[in-house]
Every structure is written in C-alpha cells, then in structure tokens.
Amino acid sequence: MKKMLLVETRNMDVTIKLPTLNQKDKTIAEMVVIMLIEEWPLSPKGIYNRVIRTQAKPVSFQAVHKAIKKLHSENILTKKEKYYKLNPEWLKQITSFGNQVAKDYEENEVNLKDLP
Numbered sequence: 001m002k003k004m005l006l007v008e009t010r011n012m013d014v015t016i017k018l019p020t021l022n023q024k025d026k027t028i029a030e031m032v033v034i035m036l037i038e039e040w041p042l043s044p045k046g047i048y049n050r051v052i053r054t055q056a057k058p059v060s061f062q063a064v065h066k067a068i069k070k071l072h073s074e075n076i077l078t079k080k081e082k083y084y085k086l087n088p089e090w091l092k093q094i095t096s097f098g099n100q101v102a103k104d105y106e107e108n109e110v111n112l113k114d115l116p
Contacts, residue, residue, distance in 0.1 A: 027067070028051065028059060028063050028064055028066075028067040029067040029070060029071055031051045031054065031055065031067075032047055032051065032064065032067050032068055032071060032077075033071070033076070033086065035047050035050045035051060036077070036084065036085055036086050037086065038050075040084075040085035040086065041080065041083035041084055041085040042083060042084060042085075043082050043083055043084075044061075044064065044065050044068055044082070044084070045061075047064060047068060047084065048061050048064040048065070051064055068084060072084065075087055075089070075090060076090050
C-alpha cells in the first residue's frame with residue numbers, strides 16, 4: 001500500500017509521504033529521505049551504502065538510484081554536482097503545512113459532547 005497524502009490547503013498543494021511505523025515496512029524512497037535527514041549531502045553510492053546497512057532485505061543499487069531520481073523529479077531532493085540533499089523548499093512546505101494543521105486544530109477544537 002502506497003502511503004501518500006495529497007493535501008490542498010488555502011494557498012498550496014503539498015504532497016506528503018507519511019512515514020511508516022515499522023522499520024521493515026519502509027519504502028526505499030522513505031529510507032533515502034531518512035538517510036538524508038541524518039547526513040547530507042550524499043552521493044547515490046553513499047545513500048546506497050547507508051540504506052543497505054539498515055535494510056533486512058537485499059536492496060539493489062539500481063532500486064536506490066531509481067528512488068533518488070524519483071524524489072529528485074518530485075522536488076523532494078536537490079542535486080549539486082553528484083550530491084543530493086533534501087530540498088529546503090520542500091521542508092518549508094512541510095513545516096508550513098504542519099503549522100497550519102496545528103493552528104486549525106487549536107482554533108477549531110471540537111467538543112466530543114457536541115458530536116451526534
């Protein structure tokens with residue numbers, strides 16, 4: 001099952017990949033993002049080496065490289081020369097989205113007693 005959430009907010013569309021709770025259920029793309037949260041910038045080979053250390057199942061370099069290219073095409077990663085890191089604009093969008101959701105929850109607190 002693909003864990004994607006498309007959220008339309010007042011002035012932006014944000015695609016957020018939801019992390020899975022179980023380490024073994026993470027997609028390769030999620031693992032790439034996690035590796036780049038911990039250390040950046042990294043080359044595809046550096047990302048691959050870190051992913052295979054954390055995966056119980058065998059993962060090919062091609063699979064990791066495909067995930068990197070997909071994340072780059074979705075503007076989740078940026079590339080400088082042969083090194084990748086998380087896109088600061090994507091991080092700002094996620095932060096903005098999280099802040100807006102938190103604000104909406106605070107402003108529109110529902111009293112469970114009022115629900116049918």
